[in-house]
Amino acid sequence: MKKDFMSSMKEKTSTLRPSLLSTEENIKNQILVLDKLRDLIPPLANDEYDQLQQNILKHGVKDPLTVWETTPAAAQVDTDTSPLFVLIDGHNRYSICQQYKLDYRINLVRFSTLDEVKDYMIDYQLGRRNLTAEQTSYLRGLRYLQQKSMRGGNRAAENAQGDVAATLGKEYGVSSRTIKRDADFAAGLEKLAPDLKQDVLSGKKKLAKASINAIAKTEIAEPVQDADDLINGVSAPNVPGEKLSKAGEIKSKKSQILSLETTIRELASGKLNVQTCAQLIAKTDELQALLRAK
Helix, strand or coil, X not given: CHHHHHHHHHHHEEECCHHHHHHHHHHHCCEECCHHHHCCCCCCCHHHHHHHHHHHHHHCCCCCEEEEEECCCCCCCCCCCCCEEEEEECHHHHHXXXXXXXXXXXXXXXXXXXXXXXXXXHHHHXXXXXXXXXXXXXXXXXXXXXXXXXXXXXXXXXHHHHHHHHHHHHHHCCCHHHHHHHHHHHHHHCCECHHHHHHXXXXXXXXXXXXXXXXXXXXXXXXXXXXXXXXXXXXXXXXCCCCCCHHHHHHHHHHHHHHHHHHHHHHHHCCCCHHHHHHHHHHHHHHHHHHHCC
């Protein structure tokens, strides 16, 4: 499967030839880094980054940076349809090159949607370098969530989720149950503030995986900024054998209400179709239940 995946990627990739040097330089000047894509990549540890920097300063950048040739509309930046060049692989190398004004080569890739780009980035990271157990779990979980998102939120898609977990489990040599736990871990990490999430994935912050998995099932109004908040106020209701204090329960319920109100407003202000209407009904029912229980 990996071989097939990489073969398909070669078809999407075009290395810029030396004769197109002026075009390549023009593209380099327009490269855009999107936080939502950069943050999909587990961070390097400090010593790994330092070693990469030393290697680049000594030998230059050996591998090309991968750039998605697209439009702002396809990248979900705005509605413009002019050319856009988004960095999707080589963020650390790009940062070092920018800092020291070093040259590098680029490969252009073409995808139809942002979801396809995310799926590629996740799969590519899983196959290219040594990862910690937490980083591997996060990426496998993201892959599952991405596949789930691409299938949509209807009943038939929900029934097919088990097949997705089983398929990914076979691909990565783990059980479907492990894939679903990975998905909880990834969903929990996505509810952390970006800096805290990166600290957890890089190993700077040590948090129990059960605490992070638990937050995936908890409605929160805004990203968790502090590790202590996660341990003391959010994870406890979902960890077997633990209970929140009364104050913690009130805080959790308020957060759920605020989060639901925000989600409902966002859904109502967007384009309405069968899927979003179903989500609106479900979220409104959840909000009504919480408000009645106050």
